[in-house]
Structure formats: structure tokens, C-alpha cells
């Protein structure tokens with residue numbers, strides 16, 4: 355397994371130089387956040403990095419080899435997970451970004467994202483346990499009654515209990531309107547839930563003393579489809595008055611999935627057998643409430659794309675410097691050696707630079723979105739509903755692109771890392787194939803790429819904003835272009851971005867006009883639209899990083915000149931070798947739907 359190092363220099367470059375997080379925290383309006391200066395940020399990052407590298411990363415390979423165990427209805431995690439989790443909890447990491455009144459440290463939400471990236475890069479299977487619990491905590495923060503918050507948030511914040519997301523059933527993952535788990539009202543105001551949920555991450559495990567399921571179910575007589583779904587809190591053990599573990603609540607694990615990757619993460623079938631549940635949020639509004647949970651979870655899954663890209667890149671880069679093969683086409687580079695190192699070959703450099711460009715560009719995109727999440731969270735805490743909606747809408751435009759594009763690229767880049775290793779990449783002992791297997795799930799769960807694409811194009815761009823979401827974002831890009839048009843080093847990026855901004859609006863309008871006559875275009879064009887948007891957003895990210903690098907090279911910064919030069923060279927590579935892919939998506943997106951829809955179902959195969 356390639357040894358994992360947290361890319362602290364890049365993270366600190368983004369936080370302090372490119373995105374000015376200390377300045378952002380000062381003006382955020384979150385009590386205490388104004389004191390989170392550069393020094394505080396660095397201390398927290400350094401401590402997180404130690405935990406990720408020294409405690410969590412060493413369990414990545416062994417967790418994959420061993421997997422989780424299921425015996426007598428109980429799930430146990432791989433050797434060492436429990437001890438590592440206890441250390442994580444003892445450090446107070448679970449409550450890092452949650453309010454002090456529930457036992458947290460009150461840091462901004464974005465700090466939690468940096469934490470998740472470090473843990474996830476080290477060991478995604480491990481990171482999923484506390485990661486999903488954060489989603490449950492966020493849902494409770496937003497929709498729970500004060501009493502529910504007092505009961506569930508302290509032990510979850512402490513990490514003594516864990517939260518899950520219980521949506522999927524055998525007949526439906528995407529189409530939750532088909533969901534059948536029932537919730538029957540009881541005289542005391544609680545509900546009895548009966549039904550079976552599949553694929554529930556962390557559904558059962560031995561890391562915590564209790565598991566709090568945030569579950570979707572249907573009350574008798576509720577409207578059919580998505581309009582009749584409600585959200586419930588269903589603890590595995592009912593809490594006692596003093597927030598200890600009480601009676602067993604008939605929540606059973608009946609199976610553990612055997613799967614391709616993330617084998618250290620327990621994926622469970624969970625049976626509710628007349629289990630007591632407590633309504634969370636308004637009746638029949640469960641799906642709407644769950645959307646908050648889903649957005650956080652989707653950004654959380656987007657991180658996975660960057661984590662696997664980074665991990666695979668670190669392995670591939672080290673190998674490309676050591677392994678020797680033939681001579682570089684431009685002449686011997688290491689004449690004293692039997693052959694030149696792989697890194698001298700242009701095609702290997704293409705693969706490495708693709709990984710580097712995606713890891714660093716994706717990280718910039720995620721951290722920019724984290725600022726929006728911070729602002730949204732402050733509005734939640736201040737009960738400012740209008741403000742919350744405003745920032746949630748802004749974040750909502752990024753979410754499907756981050757989730758869909760970054761996880762697809764994470765998979766491609768994990769594959770590239772394996773490719774750099776040649777045949778050795780396919781052999782288990784190097785650990786590169788594990789990264790590919792672990793990365794594969796990210797484009798499937800929390801809504802497949804296709805569903806993210808429909809959410810972006812169908813809902814956010816066409817239905818809700820009639821193209822305004824793209825217009826607003828491109829207006830911001832154009833302001834950047836205007837500010838930097840005179841800078842000779844940045845001019846090529848500015849020129850390209852200006853053209854893309856116009857094209858992105860044109861494409862949205864063309865799809866919108868076609869959709870008025872042919873609804874299938876939305877589904878046929880969606881994934882192309884998502885990829886196109888991803889390439890443009892990342893181009894903007896690289897242009898902004900390049901602008902910072904140019905300034906720091908002129909005036910001096912926290913990093914060495916070589917670091918800033920490498921940023922500019924990676925931006926050059928991105929614009930020259932990766933961004934042209936956007937044009938293929940633009941062409942494909944506008945192709946009439948006839949070529950997709952004309953074939954009869956019976957003619958797909960003539961076996």
C-alpha cells in the first residue's frame with residue numbers, strides 16, 4: 355500500500371493564500387470563529403494529519419484484507435478499527451464543528467470537511483463511520499425538536515453513539531417513492547416502524563454503544579409516492595433519561611454485504627421489527643428533510659473523489675521515480691542507469707499530471723463550497739431561514755457537480771495510478787488496485803452520477819432557475835476575467851474562460867429550448883452537461899490558483915517559488931490537455947435524442 359501523507363502544503367496554500375479562510379472565519383458571524391486565526395488552523399490541521407497518518411492510514415490495507423465480520427446478528431469491524439475510533443473520540447474530533455452546547459468544539463463546518471479529507475485519504479472505509487454520523491447530526495440540528503436535540507446530539511457529538519442514513523430498500527434506491535417501511539402511530543406520540551432497509555453503511559458495528567438510525571418510513575394512509583414519506587429517529591437502544599443506553603429497540607442486522615471495495619465499512623441489511631421511532635420534522639415531509647442530510651452526504655462523497663486521487667497519485671509518483679524502463683524519446687536522461695525512470699516518459703507524465711491537476715483542482719472546488727456550507731450553517735444556528743435557503747441554493751448548484759464530476763474523476767485517476775504501475779498495479783501487494791475498488795462506489799451511492807446530472811440540469815438549471823444558476827456563476831467568472839485580462843501570464847486562461855462562460859449559457863439555453871419539444875433531451879444530455887460543468891468549474895479553480903501563484907511569485911508568499919511555479923505549470927497542463935474534453939461533452943450534449951431513443955427495446959440484443 356502506498357504510504358499516505360496528508361498533503362498539508364497544498365491544504366495550507368488553499369486555506370491561507372488562495373481562499374483566505376482566516377479572513378472568512380473573521381467575518382462569518384459564528385461565535386468564537388473570529389478567533390480561529392492562521393496559527394489555530396495550522397495547529398488543528400497538524401494534529402488531524404498526525405491522527406490520519408499514524409493511526410488511521412495503517413489500518414487501510416489490513417481493513418481491506420480482513421473486512422467486517424457478521425456473527426450471531428452482530429457486526430464487528432476489522433482489527434484495530436475500534437482502538438483507532440476510540441482515539442479519534444478521545445481527541446474530541448467528532449464534535450469539532452458542532453455547537454459547544456451539545457459538547458462540540460464550535461468550529462466552523464469547513465473544519466469538519468478538512469478533517470474528513472484527511473481521514474478519507476488515509477482510509478475511506480474508516481472515515482465513513484464518523485462521516486455518516488455527521489450527516490445524521492446535521493439533520494437533527496436542522497429538524498429535531500429541542501428535546502430531541504438534547505437527547506441525541508450530545509452522545510453523537512461526543513462520538514459515543516453513531517448515526518446512519520436509512521433510505522434504501524430492496525426495490526428502490528433512487529426512486530424512494532416506492533419505499534414501503536411502515537410507521538404506525540402510537541398513543542404516546544411515538545411510532546412503531548416495520549420494514550427492511552438494505553445497504554445501510556455503519557448499520558451495525560462495534561465502534562459505539564448505540565446507533566441512531568435516521569430512517570424514512572410511511573405512515574398508514576399517507577399519500578402515495580414521495581409526498582407520503584416521513585423521517586424518523588430510530589435508535590438501536592432506547593435512550594434513558596440520563597442519556598445512557600436503555601432497552602433494545604428491535605432493530606436487527608440480518609445480513610452484511612460482501613462487496614468490491616470499502617471492505618472495512620459495514621454495509622448492512624437492517625430490520626425494523628416494531629421498533630419505536632420518533633417523528634423528525636413534519637409528517638410527510640421526510641424527503642424534504644432528508645435532502646439536507648443528502649446534500650451534506652453528497653459533498654462528503656465528493657471528497658472521496660479527491661481522497662482517492664490524492665492517495666493514488668502519491669503511490670504512482672513514487673513508483674514513477676523509482677521504476678526504470680527504456681529511454682526517453684528526447685534522449686537518455688539517466689545515462690548512468692540501465693534505463694530512464696518512468697517519470698521521463700511523456701505518457702507517464704500525462705497520467706501523473708492528470709492526477710495532480712484533478713486532486714488539487716478538486717480540492718479547491720471543495721474548499722470553495724465549504725465556505726458556502728459555513729455560511730449556511732451560521733444561518734441554521736441563527737434560525738435565519740431566508741439566509742439558510744439563500745446559501746443552501748448556492749451550495750445546491752455546486753453539490754451535484756462536486757459529487758458527480760469529482761467522483762467520476764476520482765475513479766479515472768485511481769485507474770491512472772494503477773496504470774502507472776503497469777502489471778504490478780493489478781497485483782494486490784502494491785495496494786493500487788484497492789484504491790480503484792474503493793473509489794468505484796463513489797459514483798453509485800448518495801445518488802448515481804446519472805441522478806446527480808439530472809438534479810443539476812433538470813432541477814437546478816432548467817426547472818428551478820431557468821438558467822439563472824449558470825448565468826450567476828458565469829457572471830462571477832467574467833468578473834475574474836475582467837480583473838485579470840491585462841496579466842500576460844493569466845491571459846490564456848482568461849480568454850478560454852470568457853469563451854466557456856458564453857458557451858455554458860448557450861448550451862443551457864439550447865437544451866432548455868429543445869426540452870420544450872423533446873423531454874428526453876434532459877436525460878440524454880444530463881451527464882454530458884454535468885461533465886462539461888465540472889471541467890469549466892475546475893478551469894475557473896485553476897485560473898484562480900494561478901492568479902494567486904503569479905502574485906506570490908512577484909511579491910513573495912508562504913511557499914517556495916518552486917511551489918508556485920508548479921501551480922502555474924499544472925494550470926497550463928489542465929488548460930492544454932484536459933479542458934478540451936469539455937468540447938466533446940458540448941457536442942454530444944446537443945446531439946438530437948433520436949440516436950439514443952430510436953432503437954426498440956427488443957433490438958438491443960439478438961442472442
Ligand SMILES: Cc1cc2nc3c(=O)[nH]c(=O)nc-3n(C[C@H](O)[C@H](O)[C@H](O)COP(=O)(O)OP(=O)(O)OC[C@H]3O[C@@H](n4cnc5c(N)ncnc54)[C@H](O)[C@@H]3O)c2cc1C
Nearest residue numbers: 519520521522526527528553554555799800801802804805
Ligand atoms: C456500499 C454501499 C453503501 C450504501 N450506503 C447506503 C446508506 O448508508 N444508506 C442508504 O440509504 N443507502 C445506501 N446505499 C444505497 C445507494 O445509495 C443506492 O444503491 C443508490 O442510490 C442507487 O440506487 P439503486 O441501487 O436502487 O439503483 P437504481 O435506482 O435501481 O438505479 C439503477 C440505474 O438506473 C439509473 N436510473 C434510475 N432512475 C433513473 C432515472 N429516473 N433516470 C435516469 N436514470 C435512472 C441509475 O442512475 C442507475 O444507473 C449504499 C449502497 C452501497 C452499494
